[in-house]
Amino acid sequence: MQMSGSDLSLYVHIPFCTYKCPYCHFYVVLDKEPLKDLLLSALLKEIVLWKEAIYGKKLVSVYFGGGTPSLFGAKRIQKLLDAICQVNPIGADCEITLEANPENVTVEAMRDFLHAGVNRISIGVQSFQDSELKILGRKHQSSVAERAIFATYEAGFQNISIDLMYETPTQTLSSWNKSLEKIPTLPLTHLSLYNLTIEPYTPFAKKESELRKLMPDEETGGQMYGKAIADLQSCGFEQYEISAFCKNSLFSRHNIGYWIGRPFLGLGPSAFSFYETKRFRNVANLTRYAKLVEDGKFAIDFTEEISPGKRKRELLALHLRLMQGVDLNDFGTLEDETVTSIQKLEELELLCHKKERLYLSKKGIFFYDHVASELL
Ligand code: SF4
Structure with missing residues (x-):
């Protein structure tokens, strides 16, 4: 992976x-x-x-x-x-x-x-x-x-x-x-x-x-x-x-x-993309989407620039969905708030870690939504 x-x-x-x-x-x-x-x-x-x-x-x-x-x-x-x-x-x-x-x-x-x-x-x-x-x-x-x-x-x-x-x-x-x-x-x-x-x-x-x-x-x-x-x-x-x-x-x-966090491009009406530092979405209307594209224009109607701090928090939360957990070394220096959140989640026994790898605990798998909202 x-x-x-x-x-x-x-x-x-x-x-x-x-x-x-x-x-x-x-x-x-x-x-x-x-x-x-x-x-x-x-x-x-x-x-x-x-x-x-x-x-x-x-x-x-x-x-x-x-x-x-x-x-x-x-x-x-x-x-x-x-x-x-x-x-x-x-x-x-x-x-x-x-x-x-x-x-x-x-x-x-x-x-x-x-x-x-x-x-x-x-x-x-x-x-x-x-x-x-x-x-x-x-x-x-x-x-x-x-x-x-x-x-x-x-x-x-x-x-x-x-x-x-x-x-x-x-x-x-x-x-x-x-x-x-x-x-x-x-x-x-x-x-x-x-x-x-x-x-x-x-x-x-x-x-x-x-x-x-x-x-x-x-x-x-x-x-x-x-x-x-x-x-x-x-x-x-x-x-x-x-x-x-x-x-x-x-x-x-x-x-x-x-x-x-692999970049992806979404094609077709309403499709979302994440590319470089932006998240964006095509217009959710087939006729309008087709007209724009046929005119040689992108059909994007929503764009969000993601700051590096927000992206890091999002990626940490998303990556934790995987049972293999995350290697914290891949995340460089974490914000103080994120470090505090991880400690809190470990005290609640929702996260656990072995060396530098952080995982959802057995209990954390059932309460992932709580883990994600604490980290985001
Ligand atoms: S309408 Fe039903 S079948 Fe079509 S995308 Fe939605 S859930 Fe799937």
């Missing part, structure tokens, strides 16, 4: 979905063919706009997220990868991930993505309980998710990840266990866990009080998380980050970049 000075990741936002889930706060538009062509054309131009930043870099990962990027089709994904290659070759070790929803997965479609150059698939399973999927507004059923995983494997993918959600309405420890019991029966190499958060301006936010009554309390949420850690470890998954587990060292190289 070391980084070299020329490492770069690319994130490509493909916003199309066939419906909008009531808890979703991502920028999403309804899936329509002409809009896909509009996006493809703009993305091809945006790659050229960024060519000086991309050229000469070691591309560690390319991540097609969304939305539902599998709806974009393998031909368009291939065109994007070819365009990136024209600016800077993509090495054989570059991790190229595509997100997919279970209901769009077929062996043929996945085979086409594999041939286009994608080497990792992340499937939005969320739950293996049909009643929970229904409340989440998802259109697939558990059996469809299982079929999608096997179809992806049959198509030839060796690196398959799924997302699972806990603390969802009506979920119980027993139903969570049933979802976890499916894991060892599936050809998975990676798993990301999320707890449901109710985001403002979503349909879930409008009925928040009603939903809260159906959601597990904090203590049960902690038990669900603890059970997942134990069960996943017992079936061969290594927890390498607070919410991420893998087999055979198939860490998400892309996500590790976010935690170790």
Whole structure:
């Protein structure tokens, strides 16, 4: 998980979905063919706009997220990868991930993505309980998710990840266990866990009080998380980050970049970037994004300059998400406030350290949010 000075990741936002889930706060538009062509054309131009930043870099990962990027089709994904290659070759070790929803997965479609150059698939399973999927507004059923995983494997993918959600309405420890019991029966190499958060301006936010009554309390949420850690470890998954587990060292190289501070460029509407000393975001509107890029302009509508002190604090907090912890020597001299915060967190037994390495303790893994807010 070391980084070299020329490492770069690319994130490509493909916003199309066939419906909008009531808890979703991502920028999403309804899936329509002409809009896909509009996006493809703009993305091809945006790659050229960024060519000086991309050229000469070691591309560690390319991540097609969304939305539902599998709806974009393998031909368009291939065109994007070819365009990136024209600016800077993509090495054989570059991790190229595509997100997919279970209901769009077929062996043929996945085979086409594999041939286009994608080497990792992340499937939005969320739950293996049909009643929970229904409340989440998802259109697939558990059996469809299982079929999608096997179809992806049959198509030839060796690196398959799924997302699972806990603390969802009506979920119980027993139903969570049933979802976890499916894991060892599936050809998975990676798993990301999320707890449901109710985001403002979503349909879930409008009925928040009603939903809260159906959601597990904090203590049960902690038990669900603890059970997942134990069960996943017992079936061969290594927890390498607070919410991420893998087999055979198939860490998400892309996500590790976010935690170790690797620069990344986000392409497409609403995509975030972190590059040099700035964090910035593209406009969250496909038509406006496309118009700006077609006119030869960057589509950035928000930029934040990060001071070196703030960046150091952020990086320390992010890096601590990784189970391997951080080598404090890499952080140079820490501000007095940060040193005091670390001491406080050690007294609370949320952080521990061996020589110069600082880690989350077993307790700290459960209370990471507290650790992060203390350090930031
Ligand atoms: S499928 Fe994913 S991106 Fe699309 S609306 Fe649902 S949660 Fe959002």
